[in-house]
Amino acid sequence: MNEKQYFYHIITFGCQMNKNDSARMESILKSMNLKPTAEPEDADIIIMNSCSVRETAERRVYGKSRIFAELKKKKPNLIVCVTGCMPGRDKDGKLEKRLHDVDLYFPTRDMVMLPKWLSEINPELRSIDLEDDYLTVVPRTKNKSQAFVTIQTGCNHFCTYCVVPHARGTEGNRSLKSILDEVKELVSKGCLEITLLGQIVNHYIAPDPEFFSSNNPYQKNDFAKLLWEINQMDGVERIHWTAPHPVYMDDEVIDALTLPKQINFIHLPVQSGNSEILKKMNRRHDRDFYVDVIKKIRAKKPEIAIGTDIIVGFSGETEEKFQDTVDLFRECDFDISYNAQYSQRSGTVAAKAFTDNIPKEEKKRRWFVLQHLMESIAYKKNQEYIRREVSVLVDTYKNGTCGGNSSEMKRVNFPGKEDYLGTIVPIRINRAAEWILWGDMV
Numbered sequence: 001m002n003e004k005q006y007f008y009h010i011i012t013f014g015c016q017m018n019k020n021d022s023a024r025m026e027s028i029l030k031s032m033n034l035k036p037t038a039e040p041e042d043a044d045i046i047i048m049n050s051c052s053v054r055e056t057a058e059r060r061v062y063g064k065s066r067i068f069a070e071l072k073k074k075k076p077n078l079i080v081c082v083t084g085c086m087p088g089r090d091k092d093g094k095l096e097k098r099l100h101d102v103d104l105y106f107p108t109r110d111m112v113m114l115p116k117w118l119s120e121i122n123p124e125l126r127s128i129d130l131e132d133d134y135l136t137v138v139p140r141t142k143n144k145s146q147a148f149v150t151i152q153t154g155c156n157h158f159c160t161y162c163v164v165p166h167a168r169g170t171e172g173n174r175s176l177k178s179i180l181d182e183v184k185e186l187v188s189k190g191c192l193e194i195t196l197l198g199q200i201v202n203h204y205i206a207p208d209p210e211f212f213s214s215n216n217p218y219q220k221n222d223f224a225k226l227l228w229e230i231n232q233m234d235g236v237e238r239i240h241w242t243a244p245h246p247v248y249m250d251d252e253v254i255d256a257l258t259l260p261k262q263i264n265f266i267h268l269p270v271q272s273g274n275s276e277i278l279k280k281m282n283r284r285h286d287r288d289f290y291v292d293v294i295k296k297i298r299a300k301k302p303e304i305a306i307g308t309d310i311i312v313g314f315s316g317e318t319e320e321k322f323q324d325t326v327d328l329f330r331e332c333d334f335d336i337s338y339n340a341q342y343s344q345r346s347g348t349v350a351a352k353a354f355t356d357n358i359p360k361e362e363k364k365r366r367w368f369v370l371q372h373l374m375e376s377i378a379y380k381k382n383q384e385y386i387r388r389e390v391s392v393l394v395d396t397y398k399n400g401t402c403g404g405n406s407s408e409m410k411r412v413n414f415p416g417k418e419d420y421l422g423t424i425v426p427i428r429i430n431r432a433a434e435w436i437l438w439g440d441m442v
């Protein structure tokens with residue numbers, strides 16, 4: 001007798017870390033003999049991997065749960081699960097109460113229990129044994145040339161606006177050996193670009209430092225040491241990491257930016273250009289400290305592209321304080337910035353201690369000011385790429401056009417062949433707009 005084929009559908013909200021966790025769940029479900037489906041209506045199991053960073057992200061999960069509750073009326077055996085940051089931070093169960101007819105509600109680390117729980121609900125689903133640590137589950141990815149490797153979970157910093165320490169717990173660092181083994185495995189399967197993930201990636205502390213090579217040139221910072229180790233591996237062509245914290249950008253990490261396989265880009269969140277707001281945010285650095293770090297980075301690697309994160313409209317951000325952020329943006333000459341309008345998150349220190357006193361309209365206006373500034377700087381900076389050669393890791397092909405990211409994380413399109421997918425090619429840029437460069441193969 002043929003076994004019934006069961007299908008799953010995963011919806012991922014939020015950051016790269018969540019995407020990586022969803023890829024792990026895909027791997028688990030695949031081991032249980034389940035197949036993916038693009039349509040939730042065709043699925044037997046729907047998993048929403050939630051994000052709590054903004055209220056809008058949580059509202060989308062509530063909305064989807066209502067839709068899936070309706071779907072369950074037609075498909076009573078449908079299993080709906082919610083994981084990620086919402087269950088992680090929901091200590092009093094208030095968020096769960098707002099969801100409609102969800103069968104499994106669990107924090108990310110409990111994904112290793114999925115096979116057991118799913119097979120308890122539907123005994124036709126095969127349970128499998130997994131190790132307790134979810135980071136040992138190898139993520140399932142379609143793109144073989146690029147991979148994300150989580151080196152750390154959680155965060156100890158408790159920036160006053162941030163839910164991450166509440167949702168993902170305090171910092172936990174993965175064993176150096178398991179990171180190096182995972183990278184080796186990925187490279188053996190053709191991976192060219194490794195992106196190391198952590199909430200404060202440059203605060204990585206190896207629990208098993210004995211696995212560092214004796215000739216590693218770095219002495220103090222385990223993250224710089226890790227970068228050097230991965231640089232030594234044959235087959236790795238590009239190393240990228242996100243997100244570092246300014247206070248751990250010490251001399252060794254800045255020096256590691258010059259290692260040969262390090263991409264020519266760094267994303268260094270600043271959040272505000274005003275020292276009083278930074279203090280209120282508990283960022284543990286002031287404006288001058290951040291600007292100094294940027295200067296040191298540019299002194300070491302003058303051509304590097306730099307990105308950041310900024311929050312506008314944090315509690316007490318006057319027009320004058322906002323202008324400090326605008327000035328800092330100009331001074332640091334960022335290539336890209338992920339700008340967000342402050343949204344108060346329950347459970348955070350900011351929600352308890354400060355009033356959210358900047359009107360929505362004003363937050364929006366400030367956001368547009370920064371967006372326009374970013375676009376004008378990005379356009380100007382991108383013109384400097386014309387006639388320059390960049391290396392592009394090709395990840396898309398359609399109708400004779402290839403696309404991919406340069407080492408500066410600029411999106412580049414050029415006429416090419418499907419065969420170039422998953423390879424790194426040299427491209428000379430001949431045209432540039434804010435968010436895209438065009439060129440021809442050299």
Ligand code: SF4
Pocket residue numbers: 155156157158159162163164165199200245
């Ligand atoms: S450093 Fe701050 S913003 Fe980043 S994850 Fe930790 S608490 Fe959140």
